[in-house]
Amino acid sequence: AAGSGIPTVKSILSGMYMPKHVDLRTLLAKMVGLILSYGAGLSIGKEGPYVHIGACVANCLSELPFFHRVRTNYVLKYQIIAASCAAGVSVAFGAPIGGVIFAVEVTTTFYLIKNFQKGFFCAVAAAVFVRLMGQEPLVAFFVTDFEPFNLYQTKELLMFALIGVFFGMAAVGYIVLSRKLLEMRRHYKILVDHPYGQLMAVAFVTALIAFPFKSMRTSERRLLDGLFSAESAGPMWTEPSLYLNLSFFLLAKLVLTALSSVQELPIGLYTPIFVCGAAAGRLCGELVAVAFPEWDVVPGGYAVVGAAAFSAGVTRTLSTSVIVFELTGQLHHAMPILIAVILAVAVGQAFSPSIYDTFMEFKGLPAMPDFDPDRAPRLSAREVMRTMPMSLPREHLTYLMAEEVLRQYDHDSFAVTDAHGILIGSTKRY
Template identity: 25%
Template sequence: MKNNYTILVSHNNEKMFILFKSIVVGLAAGGVSVLYRITLTNAETISNFTYTFLNQNFMFLPITFLFLIGMGYFVGYLVDKNKMISGSGIPQLEGILKGYFKSRKSWMHTLISKFVGGAIAIVAGLSLGREGPSIQLGACIAEGVGNKIGKGRLEKRILMASGASAGLAAAFNAPMAGVIFALEEIFKYFSPIILLSTISAAVTADFISKKVFGMNPVFNFPVSQTVPLNGYLMLIFLGIVLGISGAIYNYTLFKTQKFYKKLTFLNIRTKIIIPFILAGFLGLVFPLATGGGHKIIEYLNLKNGISFLVLILIVKFIFSMLSFASGAPGGIFFPLLILGATIGSIFGHVMIGNGIFDESLFNNFIILAMAGYFTAIVRAPITGIVLIMEMTGSFNHLLSLTVVSITAYIVAELLNSPPVYDKLLDNLIVQEHPEDEKEHINKILVEIIVQHDSVFENSLVKDLHWPGKSLLVAIKRGEVELIPKGDTKIMVGDYLVVLTDINCESKIREKLEKLNLRP
């Protein structure tokens, strides 16, 4: 309890200790994420070789499909034993940091199961990515480190978020995207302590990643010039297309999850067999749709016709839905970026074919569409912009990336499409049993930053209706720590430190966040 409070009001000495701990987390999380990235790269190579071999040796098809069924059942067994490894792992991480999922397997069990299950899924050819699992693996190893050197629950959670940012940094060679992702998606607010911790871990992990994989960006799209200002009206149109497409993606994904739930004659262990069998068929007839999507990148050019690109988009989209919604361990990060890149390629074909833009701008549309599609689906525009700039190694598209991403964001919001990870977390919470809210001996501190136009702004402590089982214990204003009294006025930018029972944390946090929104 004392340690939690110390972290929230810590000054230079405590921050330096967190910095060093975050570097340790970055080393550990970066190492695990790099190992996972190497494993999945080799797994995809094995998958490609296998399906190429089968196309020339049909006699091995029966035994191959038996292997796929066995692999699917084993992955289903892992998910059944530890539901925290299902899907990308990002909603599970957000839930843990918000106080949910207290009854779960150990971090080591989750790490090993996720690592093995994700690798098997890629060997089979499922349309899943490495980035979400890398984030979860980084958080798992950070939890283990935090249990040894962390002071209090709050610091351990900050280290877990740092491990998550390190995982993304190592997976994409994108340290700043890892930091922004932790702030924008996981915590959804800015805190100097969290910023310090995530930067330290992400940069450390990125250093390890670059030592292993080199300095080259993940995507290598040669770009000679930027989109001229007189073409920005069409970029807004592209943003609208991506916003609609992102809303369709989320809607289809959630409907596909419901479809799997309706298959009551199958259990968790057998449902995952479905995408494994489909991967076998696609590996024979349309291998481009299998795996994360690295193979598709080389086909995104003006030499391939629009009809072929549309075919890639449709097949990859459907298989991605069936792969992820099954609950198999794997992320949507990379596949959705590939889908966005394909949409950008089709858009570029149409624009260039009609003489609206010069063909030298073709790769620009691919880059812009990845960021816009990501933003529409995840609803994290800053992460999308920074991520694509780091992944492509080009920082000349900031203005155009912003225009497309913000437009896509607005359109997705107007269509009432929920952010994918928030909705996935809500679905997971619904599946959990209600938690016991009896008085608990263990307490925890919840921190919230007062926003503009919120209920808290310019209100006196005594005039606010605080949630039950909560107590405002401190207000941090800049470097000054205030002991709250009834007539203390709360101001924008104040850090409110609220005490609550550990088993009420998630609900208290939700109530405080609702109060912090504009009424």
């Protein structure tokens, strides 16, 4: 139950058999642990755990007698789990369309397009249910009020492109920091032997920093409302110095998020990373406004672009742009956001894996790797198959014949043929 949950779900959807990771005990531990972790004031989010919780709920429901067909059909079961992940992201973001695409990007290596309809239906149903219950999504809509005209000048597109490049590099730096912290927890005996001591230390440092600074103990919604504002960011940021407050908040939030994310707790990363990107983008926008007063810069627009670029660089998800469109309710910054997100993902991908793949590696979770694009097209069936495949005839097959085949061959699966040797299916060893 510890960790984001997205690496675990990605491993399961790759075809790995991991029933203990999505059973009822894991579901209860994930829910209780997330409530306590978030209530402790740690710098974490809820998106990753909600993906894992959705997968656990789908698996537990499939164990009921009513869903016997789902339980016995592994292909259908994996489709239901994938759809439940989309529902979890939709509830967390309050953005069904972007949530579905985000779930596809972070939980699967290869995705069947026909499953998209199930995921989209599940995500919309979950979002509607939350609304009917009278609750706002866990990440509320941050409606911006940018004017549609003179929002940004063409020459500012270069600035947005630079934000994408540098924020992509900053995302790589954050992932490297997280990797170093994970290595420290694994190699230093005092950290290995005292996991609860680590957690208490992180909670103490978080409280020590958050108590005297209002920005560190304010909800993400209020923070983003101020950072995305087309006017002044508000007294919380401007007193005593806007640049000092933004710089301190950005540095402290990044370090506390990295420290919290490597603990053995149910944690999410997207929301704190999104807030950090917004703070960095707002800082860049304020500096550009001072450097080029004739441009009539809107710093809030830079905050939106920065939030999208940094979170996309860390998670390597292009769907971040769609999520931002849904959260802000405006498309006026569509071009700058798309430019920054694409460049941030490209720069990050060139230097390191995503934060979720990094956690997957350190947890030792198996997964289906990406094919090498340079070699895969040149592979032929002869190179990956045995020249004399073993098959089982459907007619006249006895238990003794099947037992002899299992003893003689170590295949994981066997082809099933008809009387003429035509392939009609396959069967697994177990």
